[in-house]
Amino acid sequence: MSGFVTRFAPSPTGRLHRGHAFSALTAYRAARQADGRFLLRIEDIDRVRCRPEFETAVFEDLAWLGMTWERPARRQSGHMDDYQSALEVLRAKGLLYRCFRTRKEIAEAAASAPHGAAEGFRGSPLSPSKERALLDAGKPFAWRLSLDAAAELLSGFDGLTFIEEGGGPDGETGLIPADPMSAGDVVLARKDVGVAYHLAVVVDDALQGISHVIRGEDLFQATHIQRMLQALLDLPAPVYRHHRLLIGPDGKRYAKRDLAETLADLRDRGVTAHDLKLELGFA
Incomplete structure (x- = not known):
């Protein structure tokens, strides 16, 4: 085999x-x-x-x-412990912060940001006192990955690539430069949910030894985010093969x-x- x-x-x-x-x-x-x-x-x-x-x-x-x-x-x-371990790695590298904004507030912030809504929401950690006050008040939050911190750690994503054996929505194939910038500060976990999709799938693929990720082209853009997470967590990168949608x-x-x-x-x-x-x- x-x-x-x-x-x-x-x-x-x-x-x-x-x-x-x-x-x-x-x-x-x-x-x-x-x-x-x-x-x-x-x-x-x-x-x-x-x-x-x-x-x-x-x-x-x-x-x-x-x-x-x-x-x-x-x-x-x-397998929530596996995801929590990955979150701890990212937290120890200073890549995560608590975000207390609602979806409506995030949409408004992204639309008015200098980089434009197309690049997604970008935030920053609150001061310890403000964060403590919100935690004490029981306000829900999400753990977000700081894209700026990730870019600094990965040298601006220079040289970060993935192999596409199928094709993206615009026919992308071959060696693809990973560009997670448009995703903004993605949510990796919430207070009420221990992990979000992008982190869970990256951890699972690594632990299960997945060599080839075969899925619909609607998930092609997600590959840019997941390739970044693989690099941040020192995980292997599988080959991707996106197929047409029915x-x-x-x-x-x-x-x-x-x-x-x-x-x-x-x-x-x-x-x-x-x-x-x-x-x-x-x-």
């Missing part, structure tokens, strides 16, 4: 649809072709939206598609929020797994 390791990492916030099937089958086929390993990861850090019945449905849907994976699947909610009859990509027809719906109306794989180009 080769050193090729990839994963499918859904969030159990709803039933899987065609778009999920396309992404899962793309990663699964790549692992099979490379005589590599295929892992399933359940990204369930959203305690409000993630539900056990949706997690069970993920297993059912993938099995229906004829897919197998190494067990047990990694469940993010069971578009529905209405011209929009399939999405849970738009109540896209689910794989369970397809089964209920008599569609077989072979039928779907034939439609998606995997038969």
Whole structure:
């Protein structure tokens, strides 16, 4: 078996649809072709939206598609200590600060900032006395990564790159310079949620030995942020392979929020797994 390791990492916030099937089958086929390993990861850090019945449905849907994976699947909610350790590393390097601003306040600040809203929110730590007062008052906060501090530590991100074997939204491929500047000071954790997506996925990929991240091109921009975090945490950088997004009859990509027809719906109306794989180009 080769050193090729990839994963499918859904969030159990709803039933899987065609778009999920396309992404899962793309990663699964790549692992099979490379005589590599295929892992399933359940990204369930959203305690409000993630539900056990949706997690069970993920297993059912993938099995229906004829897919197998190494067990047990990694469940993010069971590994919060891993993420806290990574946060401690970043905190010790002086890269994190508490941000007490609301989403509305952040949107207003980003829009009026000199660098423009396109570059995202940029903030700075409060004075110890102000921070203490807000903490004592119980005001919620988020742990943000200081982009300025990260840029200083990584020499302005000069030479920071990632390998793209697929293609970004604008056809980006090959050796790509990582440019996290437009992201601003990303949230890495909240008071009520121990970790945010970008940090969790970077830690997970490293701990699971993921060699290739295969996912939709809508996550291409996230790669710039995640490559920065890998460098800050001294973690290996996988190869990235972004694939096209599946578009529905209405011209929009399939999405849970738009109540896209689910794989369970397809089964209920008599569609077989072979039928779907034939439609998606995997038969």
